[in-house]
Every structure is written in structure tokens, then in C-alpha cells.
Amino acid sequence: MNRPPRVRFAPSPTGRLHIGGARTALFNWAFARRHGGAFVLRIEDTDFERSTREFERAILDGLAWLGIRWDEGPDVGGPHAPYRQSERLARHVELAGNLRSKGLAYACFCSSERLEALREQQARDKSRQAYDRTCALLSSEQVQARHAAGEKSVLRFKVPSGSTTIQDRVRGEVHFEHADVDDWVMLRSDGLPTYNFVVVCDDIDMRITHVIRGEEHLINTPKQVLLYTALGGTPPEFAHLPLMLGTDGKKLSKRTGDTSLEDYQSQGYPPAAVANFLCLQGWALDGSREIFTLEQLVANFALEDVSKGGAIFDLDKFRWLAGEYVRQETVPELAKHCAPHVIAAGLASASELEQRHAWFEQVVACERERIHTYAELPGRIAWLFCTDQDLAFDAKALEAARKHAQAPQTLREYATWLTATLASSPSKDELRTAMKAWVAARGLKLPALFQPLRLAITGQAGGLDLVDAMELLGHEQSLARIELGARRLAG
């Protein structure tokens, strides 16, 4: 590679950013950075029906959220503007006209009914699925006459005889016989160009050197290589990434799970964890280090190291990885990231959290090793925000507490003892030690107090240290819950 590479990510703004698309973008970006090249963002908005500016904005935001920056794009401009395909229409039509006048493309008047019948016939014959070139045989006079008569036509690319071999950077050599390649449609009957056509026009005009995309495009590649040559361009290098698969082993779709980046964003996955995990689907740093930064990705990324086989989206591992990132954060950072989810869950308002900022950070510090994503926090700490009467008792926690026949009595006596002990303002460690001594002095095992107490305070079966829990809740309210818990257990 003698010149700095230019790569592009070309999403279609007809929906949210697909998680597989996000990975494609990430690998393109990493490749560009690795080799000091440019990463171009181009919006493929030629589907006027479904494309919206809102989706475009969301896609850009999603990429930025992941930590990807682009050198050229619709928002930042660049030397090959415009970066929205719809704004390049005139150029596409011009190039299509050139090919037609050179005899490299031809008008086709076949009706969709005839085409469909042809396809059915070919399916029955178990033969090649392609246009039969009926209209390629029309003389220029015939074509002109039919145009003049007002007949609708599409423009088809005339695939020459021969074969094409591409050197795919992840797959190696891939060979196609032109006899198997269809005379595909370049211009629709309404005069608008198709994807296979514009993508090549724009890649040539934008001087794209490496096309890195999903494997579903591999089969389109010979069509595009042929078009490069026809347009007088040099084909770029290609790299076809393995597909991201659902648990059913098929291309990841909404059927088998959440597919958009925003789904994971709203579920509170740290962005660095998402980027890291996406890398792991099809690429490995060295086979032993699972957790790494984007800088390490850039420093080590090579297309040749990308896996060829599809990767089933491993949600368990993703969640584990998110937890690793959560625990890497400092408490103030984590509190800041969790706060929106606590607010969204309706536990507290933004101003309430702001007022109790130091307290909230303590809460986060106590729960940080139990959550994997930011959004898991509210469910774990709801007991701190509800009224004593509304505290729900978890079935397992209740069962555990009920195993101790004397639980109500133990709780009441403990409350009395606690009230007296608190008077001397013990430290948390002193209180912990004293509590255990108190239980032992009564000839009880520790769970005889701790299980009913945990139920009374938090309503949950497991969780944070109980001395921490009571302090976070406040001793006065804790005593009230102990009394209430004793009554509920006795009843």
C-alpha cells in the first residue's frame, strides 16, 4: 500500500444503526487509522420513501457515541462533497448515459410479468437465475422506435464474457464466471439509478481504495468490479467481513434479539464495552486479552486477521464484558452514568439526586459489583426509594426469613439493642462486630438475624452489606422497617 487508504462506511438512513453495521464502521475506521488513511461517511439515501434525516442523525450520533470519528461526511463536509447520495444524482445519470452511448449498457423493455415468468421457468429448470438478454439483441432502430412509442424501459449493464477473480483481504481468492453474473439493472424505469450502480460511481469519485463491508455483498462484487472497468476506474481492494449471526445461526435479525445500537445504548451498556465487544465478534487482539481499548485495536488491526466464519452474537459474554467496564469506572463516573436510568425508572427526580449527590454516590459504591449495565441499577436500589409500606418482599427472601421460627421476636429485640447501641455512635465496623457478638451471645447462628433483617430492610434475598444498607436508608427508617418486618413475619 503506497498511498494512504481511503475507506468508507455507507449506511442507509432507513432505520436505526444495525449492530452489524456498527462493527463494519468500526473495522473501517480502525483500518483507516491504522494506515494513516481517511474514513469517509456517506449516506445512501436513494430510497426516498424510507430515508429520513432523523435516522441519519441517529446513525451519526450512534457512531460518535461508540468513539468513531469520521474525516469526511455529510455534517463535516470534505473534498468530495456532497456526501449524501441523493445529492449526487445528476452525476449518476450522466455516467449511466456514458455507458449507454458506449454500448456497455442497453435498454430493456421487458415487463415485470415477463421477468417473473422467466424466473419461474429458470427455477423449474434448476438453471441459472439471470436475465435472458432478449432486449440486448434489439437494434438501435428498434430501441428508438419503442422509446418514441413511449414504452418504459430500464437500463441494464451488459456483462462481458470471461471471468473475474478478486483478491479478498479476508477470504483470499474468489472466482466468478461472468456467465453466472446477471445483466443487472443500472437505471430504473423512472430514470433513477440502483444501488449497485451508484455505489461504484461514488466510490470512484471519492477515491475509495478499500471496500470493507459485510459478506452479504460478496456476491455483488463481480458486478461492481466489471462496472469499475467499464467506467474506466481501477477496482479497489475488497474485504468481506463475516456476518453477525443470531442464536439461530442466521443473519442477525430482530427475531432473535436486539439488533440496533440504540437498544444497547438505552440498556445502559458502556460505549467502550460495546465497541470492545463488537471487535471480539470476528477479530481478536491476540487470543488471550479480551479487554482492550480502541487505541489497541487501531495499533493491531489487520484485515487478514479477521475471521472468515460468521459469529453468533454472544449476549452472555457481552454482559460480562459490560460489567468489567462498569467496575473500571470510578464511583463518581458510574453515578453520573447511572443517574439518568434511575430517573427514567421513576425512582427520583434529577434535582432530588443532585441534592443527595454524596448519598447517591455511596449507593452506587455499594452496588457497583452487582451490576453489568447502568440500567440494572434502579431495579437493585428501588427499596431505598419506596415507602416502608410499599416495600415488596421477594418470595425467596421471605422463605429464607421464615425458616427462623423466632424471627419476629429476634427482630424486635435486635431493634431495642440497636437503638441503645446507636447512642454511642459506633463506626460501621464496630457495629458489624457488635451485631455478630450480639447474635452469638443469644446462642443463634448469624442467618437467624441477618435473613429476617435483610428482608425487613431491603425485601431482597441477597445484596449489599446490611450495615451499609441501614445507613443508606437512615437508622430511623431502618428501625421502622424492622418493626414493620417483625409484624409482617408474625402475621
Add this chain to the structure above:
RNA sequence: GGUCCCAUCGUCUAGCCCGGCCUAGGACACCAGGUUUUCAUCCUGGCGACAGGGGUUCAAAUCCCCUUGGGAUCACCA
């Protein structure tokens, strides 16, 4: 069905290109144990794979062929 791609533990993968260091390494999940007031974190250990068959070679997870299995794609959608 045509064309194309792929094939290492249940999952993500290292090793393959440049055969021997592989009685195949790591991670997630799972199981067992330790720590803990419980849960979680953390620590220790365990389970667990080269799809099958032929070659080539002194030697094959690694190279070649076949079979089988899986996937992608076959639009006037991108």
C-alpha cells in the same frame, strides 16, 4: 435449485498463510470448592473442540481433494 462463502470446546476465539514447540491455549457460560451476614465481586479447580473420509509427508488442526453440514445471495431494496 443456481452462484458464492464458511467449518477448532455449547458460545466468542488463538493456533492455520510460513506442517513438527499442540497430550490444541485464552475468554464467556456451566459445575465444584474457597472468601462473605447473603447476593455479587474476587481466587482455585473441573467439564469441554480440530465435522467425516481420502490423500501428500518422516510428521497435518495446519497443505490438497471429496463428502457432509451451515450460511449468504438470486428485485426496477440497499
